[in-house]
Amino acid sequence: MIKFCFQSSRNLHIRHLHQIDSYDNRVEEQLKASGFYYVSQIGRIVSHRPTVDALVERWRPKMHTFHLPYGECTITLEDVAMILGLRTDGLPVTGSTDHSTSGLENECLAQFGVAPVSKEIYVKCHIMCLFGTTLFSDKSGISVHWKYLPLLRDFSQIHKFSWGSACLAHMYRSLCRASRYDCKDMDGPLALLLVWAWIRMPTIGPLPVDTSFPLARR
Template structure:
């Protein structure tokens, strides 16, 4: 039942992606003003089609960046610990509430990550208020915009760590340069989406 609701929101594919570990020496070849990587063979970049193929996210719907400012600002607890109590998944509304929490987790842990790796920004909560509209947003384009912004920050001389959807960077590089890719943990048909599932929970190689 939960999978059916994730399908309805457009987040089913990305919810199947596990932890992907890697490294990003590509930053040395980054041209930040164009968000492209200058390689010996050509100048390349991550596109919307890459996001759709790697993460399985919708890219042709309503832009989700501007919609983030709509709605009432969520109340943030001043307590050191805040919890959301989930009821048993025995009603349609309880399942929807669970799916919203799952999507919120994916937004903070996979698509729009920051360097904290432990928090998800409350600004995404209004996007999940209307369950019937979640699937109408172009999450892929928002993810790509966040990725480009992270590349710009990572290119600065005083930046020590990169945030953003690193899974997107790793899988994009591994697909185009198999010589640096870890051995896929899962064998998938060529057209299977999301492609990132091939390296879910993979270990880094020394290739």
């Protein structure tokens, strides 16, 4: 087994929302239908800043890989599928980057101006919380961009999107930003980053407590 010692001169301020509470069991079937059931099983993962700092120091933006003493490696779509239990194929996750409130108001009226099934409303809110805490967290630590709302409009279509690919792209983007010399904050899906590091370098990670899926739940 390869032993790896992390030593980092970085001191990034890691920002992300607290993990949300467990979902109501009455919406379990709706969560499974949406494709977010497994990622909802992941509890709170306490961030380990020295590990994050060391990984950021070894990240190479041009290659999107970590340069480690024993070679290059990176987080892949397969890792996302196994760690978070998200779909990594399907429709692309795209949307407007407009930050105006008018766009948000129009989308909310379109989705919630009528009375859809109450369980579907609950699951949509739960998914938006997952976006802000686990998958697409930003440096604000308190907000979720409304650009994801249009993708949740048709509940029967939510599971068709490649949420895992979008999460990985967000992880790459967060690592590239954090690797800049003048960057002081780190956001993004830190659960994915940490669990990936613990799996690939088990000498620095906690011991698994069970054999459940996804891997981040262990």
